[in-house]
Amino acid sequence: MxxxxxxxxxxxxxxxxxxxxxxxxxxxxxxPFTKGVRTSADVVQPAPLQQDVxxxxxxxxxxxxxxxxxxxxxxxxxxxxxxxxxxxxxxxxxxxxxxxxxxxxxxxxxxxxxxxxxxxxxxxxxxPRAMQVTVLGEVQTPGLYSLSAGGEASAVAGVAGAGNPGLPTVVSAIQKAGGITLNSNIRSVTLRRKLPGLSNEVKQVTLDLARLLQNGNLSQNPFVFDGDTITVARAQDPLPEEVIALGAINLSPQTINVNIIGEVRSPGPLQVKANTPLVQAILKAGGPTDWRARKNNVELVRINRNGTVSRQTFSMNYNQGVSNAFNPPLRDGDSVIVPRSLYGKTVDVVNQVIAPLGQALNIYAIYCSLGNNNGTNRC
CATH class of the missing domain: 3.30.1950.10 (wza like domain)
Structure with missing residues (x-):
């Protein structure tokens, strides 16, 4: 029985x-949960990734x-x-x-x-195991990253509860990749995720990090799973002003290295906070020298990611806020050249002419002095 x-x-x-x-x-x-599920190629809006298992x-x-x-x-x-x-x-x-x-x-x-x-x-x-996540697009260092579920912290300034030290998120993955570039479109961050099972079916969702940073919408910052691919889209020119403002929070590197050259009081390499505007960087280098600096023709030299060099000219305006057109935020490796004014060039030319004459007169005076000391009148 x-x-x-x-x-x-x-x-x-x-x-x-x-x-x-x-x-x-x-x-x-x-x-059994993958039957009848369409792939991302079918352009089907999936369920929120925050609800994934x-x-x-x-x-x-x-x-x-x-x-x-x-x-x-x-x-x-x-x-x-x-x-x-x-x-x-x-x-x-x-x-x-x-x-x-x-x-x-x-x-x-x-x-x-x-x-x-x-x-x-x-x-x-x-x-849990370490999450292997691929971060692509407009980030400082694209590539494959390992995010430890026990040691990664994701915190967004001004957004309460946006971070969890035990669970890596999309923001912590972007931070791991060095942060966003100034060409990034934080309103279009694509997350691709593999579905359960042994098939290669995936689903895709577009996240809007601006909603996270502006309104604290945590659904835009889901936890990452092993095998996820995050792609930060490139913004169209001109760069939206909100990207500059929001990107300065902590989606970009904390500090960058720039070079301030020319007519400033302390020229040379300079470490500044990320997204520091051009005028502020010049002031941190001591500011332009009086009379010698040509403030309406400051040049920004930038090496692009594809190896090309771009040059732009700006006019210093202490009342101008951060702006792509008038006071752009600097990137890592930028060089700022503050040229000489007409007055500075004139003074330098005069000094170049007078200095050799002064040296010649000094030599002549010494020659005459030596002759007089010997009893001979050379001059």
């Missing part, structure tokens, strides 16, 4: 479970607990290996990569049901 009841229960579990069609232990299960992968550490007191010895700590499997007591190894925690719980319950009368269990994530 007991044996017949056990067989009936096993048949019910297999019939009811949504994962009943999964392969044997060690094989890679497919996700965590997908297990190599490096994750899990805690398994059997609810049956007589089977608790089969529980314990698990780690998903590079091949996507985890070693489990009684089962050997099982493929867990690509599953959510809920799916993995159902999958292991089904597997243990082949050996145990009460296979009920709980599965929790004890230590």
């Amino acid at each position: 007991a044996r017949g009841f056990r067989r009936l229960k096993l048949l019910l579990i297999i019939a009811v479970s949504p994962l009943s069609m999964m392969p044997v232990v060690g094989a890679a299960p497919s996700s 965590y997908i297990l992968g190599p490096g994750d550490r899990l805690q398994l607990q059997m609810l049956d007191p007589s089977a608790q010895a089969y529980g314990g700590s698990l780690e998903i290996l590079n091949d996507g499997t985890a070693s489990l007591a009684l089962l050997g190894s099982a493929q867990l990569t690509g599953l959510t925690i809920s799916q993995a719980t159902q999958w292991l319950t089904q597997l243990y049901g082949r050996f145990l009368i009460r296979p009920e269990l709980t599965l929790s994530l004890s230590q």
Whole structure:
């Protein structure tokens, strides 16, 4: 009777479970949640990424607990290996990569049901793996970055609760890549994410970081998952003024290095805060020298990312705020040249002419003095 009841229960579990069609232990299960989902190429607006569930992968550490007191010895700590499997007591190894925690719980319950009368269990994530995230587009240093779930902090100035030291977000990934460039469009940040399962289906959403920085809309700063791709779009010229204002918060590097050359009191390399406007940088270098500086013809020399050099001329105006047209924010590596005025050039020419004459007169005076000392009148 007991044996017949056990067989009936096993048949019910297999019939009811949504994962009943999964392969044997060690094989890679497919996700039932990916059926009928269209890819990003179909241009379908997905559900908010903030509501996505965590997908297990190599490096994750899990805690398994059997609810049956007589089977608790089969529980314990698990780690998903590079091949996507985890070693489990009684089962050997099982493929867990690509599953959510809920799916993995159902999958292991089904597997243990082949050996145990009460296979009920709980599965929790004890230590998540490092997130491998690709950051592209208008950031200082595009590339692949590893964001530790336990050590990355994401904080946006003026936005309460925008950061969580245990969970990396889109903003922390952009900060890891050196911050945005001054050509970035923070209203168009694309996030591509792989869907659960072993398929290559992805979904895509466009984030508006301006809404995060202006209104504290945290839905625009979702947590990043392993394999995410973040692309910061390039802004159309001219650069929107709001990008300059908002980008100065902390989406850009904290400090940059620039060169202030020419008629300033302290010329040379200078370290300033990111997005420092041209006029402020000149003032930090001591300001233009009186009479000698040509303030209406200050030149900004910039090396672009493609290796080309651009030169622009601006007029110093102490009453002008940050503006692309009149007082642009500086980038790392910029050179500012404050040229000489007509007065300064005239003084330099005169000095170049008088200085040699003065030296000649001094030599002549010394020659005459030596002759007089010898009793001879040379002059």
